[in-house]
Amino acid sequence: MTTTPVAPSLVSTLPGRYYTDPGLFRLEQERIFETMWFCAVRSADLGRPGAFRTVQIGRESVLITRSRTGELRAFLNTCRHRGARICTEESGEVRRNLQCPYHAWTYDLDGKLVAAPNLTKMPDVDRARYGLVKVALREWLGYAWVCLADAPPSFEETVIGAAVERLGDVAAIDQYRTEELALGKRITYDVKSNWKLIVENFMECYHCATIHPELTEVLPEFADGYAAQYYVGHGAEFGDDVLGFTVDGSEGFERLPEVADGQDRRYYAITVKPTVFVNLVPDHVILHRMFPVSEDRTIVECDWLYAPQVVESGADVSKSVELFHRVNLQDFEACERTQPAMSSRAYRDGGVLVPTEHHITIFHEWLTRQLGVDHV
Numbered sequence: 001m002t003t004t005p006v007a008p009s010l011v012s013t014l015p016g017r018y019y020t021d022p023g024l025f026r027l028e029q030e031r032i033f034e035t036m037w038f039c040a041v042r043s044a045d046l047g048r049p050g051a052f053r054t055v056q057i058g059r060e061s062v063l064i065t066r067s068r069t070g071e072l073r074a075f076l077n078t079c080r081h082r083g084a085r086i087c088t089e090e091s092g093e094v095r096r097n098l099q100c101p102y103h104a105w106t107y108d109l110d111g112k113l114v115a116a117p118n119l120t121k122m123p124d125v126d127r128a129r130y131g132l133v134k135v136a137l138r139e140w141l142g143y144a145w146v147c148l149a150d151a152p153p154s155f156e157e158t159v160i161g162a163a164v165e166r167l168g169d170v171a172a173i174d175q176y177r178t179e180e181l182a183l184g185k186r187i188t189y190d191v192k193s194n195w196k197l198i199v200e201n202f203m204e205c206y207h208c209a210t211i212h213p214e215l216t217e218v219l220p221e222f223a224d225g226y227a228a229q230y231y232v233g234h235g236a237e238f239g240d241d242v243l244g245f246t247v248d249g250s251e252g253f254e255r256l257p258e259v260a261d262g263q264d265r266r267y268y269a270i271t272v273k274p275t276v277f278v279n280l281v282p283d284h285v286i287l288h289r290m291f292p293v294s295e296d297r298t299i300v301e302c303d304w305l306y307a308p309q310v311v312e313s314g315a316d317v318s319k320s321v322e323l324f325h326r327v328n329l330q331d332f333e334a335c336e337r338t339q340p341a342m343s344s345r346a347y348r349d350g351g352v353l354v355p356t357e358h359h360i361t362i363f364h365e366w367l368t369r370q371l372g373v374d375h376v
Helices: 022-033 155-167 195-203 213-218 220-224 308-312 318-343 360-371
Strands: 038-042 051-057 060-066 072-076 091-093 097-099 106-108 113-115 136-140 143-147 182-191 266-272 276-281 284-294 297-306
Touching: 022 284, 022 360, 038 051, 038 060, 051 284, 060 143, 072 136, 072 143, 136 155, 155 266, 182 308, 182 318, 195 266, 195 284, 195 297, 195 318, 195 360, 213 220, 213 318, 284 318, 297 308, 297 318
Parallel strands: none
Antiparallel strands: 038 143, 051 060, 051 091, 060 072, 097 106, 106 113, 136 143, 182 297, 266 276, 276 284, 284 297
C-alpha cells in the first residue's frame, strides 16, 4: 500500500484495522496473550487453601487456586473427561477438591484426578495423566503471573526485565516491597476500547495538559507533554507546593520504609507488556491489569496498595485513590472516544506521532513482530 510521506518530525502509527479487526484480535490472543506471561490475580486474594479464581487469558479460561500446602497452582479450567468448565464462577472457595459439575470428575488442589463415578472399575486409568492441564505460574510483586505457552519465555527477561529497562535497576522497584503491601482499594473498569489504545495512552503524556488537570497540578512537568516513561530511570517530580500524591496535593502517608531518598517525591510508571501498568509513588503503589475481552472492549482492574498498617488502621485513603481514579476515568473516556474513529476512512492508514510520542513506535514494532505481520 502506498502512503503519503509524513513530515520529518512525525512518525506513522498502526492502521485503524489493528484496533477493529476481529481477526487481528484473535491473532493477538494466539500469539501474545497465550504465549507471554500474563498478570492474572493478586496472590493475597487467594488467602486460604481451596480459594480459587478463574481468569480469561486469550481464548482459555485459567483456574488459579491455592493448594493445601499453601502454594498457588494454575490449570486450564477444563475437565479432562468431556471438556466442561470445572469452575463456572469467577471466584470462590472449595473445601478439599475441585469437582466438574457435569459428570463429577474430581481433582485435588494440585490437579490430580482423585475420583469419578465408576473410576475404581477402570484401574488402567492413570490418575496423574488425566489430571488437570497445568499452566506455568510465577509470583512477583505480590501477583500470580501465568503463561499458557508450552515453553514459557524467560520471566526474568520479559517481565522483571521491563522494570529494569524502565528504571535501570530491578532494585528500584524491589524497594517498594509491593508483595508486602495491603490492598486499600480496587476498582474495575469496563472500557469500550481496544487494549492497545489504553497502552498507548498510558505510555505518553502529550494529552496530560488537556485532560488531566489534577495530575498536572501534582506533577507539573507532565503539562509539558513528556511522559514518565520517556527517559530511563526518570521519575516525574512533585510540584514545589505538593505534599503528597493526592487529588488536592495534600499530605499522604509515610514513605514506604525502603524507598530511597532519590525516589521520594517522584512518580514512576512502568509498562509490562502486554497488559500491566505499575505506578510507583513514595507511599503507595497502583497496579493496573488489563483483560482484553474483544477488539473493542477491555476490562481493567486497578489496585491501590499501601503499607499494611495504613490499611489495618482504617486510615482514609480516598484522596490518593481519587487522584488516579480520576486519571483512569479521563484516560478511558479518551480511549472510548477514539475507538469509533479507528473504523473511519480518515484513519484507514493510521495517524501520526509527535516527537514526545515517538517511543510508542517501539510498542508498535514489538506488536507487529509478535504477530508476524507487516502493518505497512
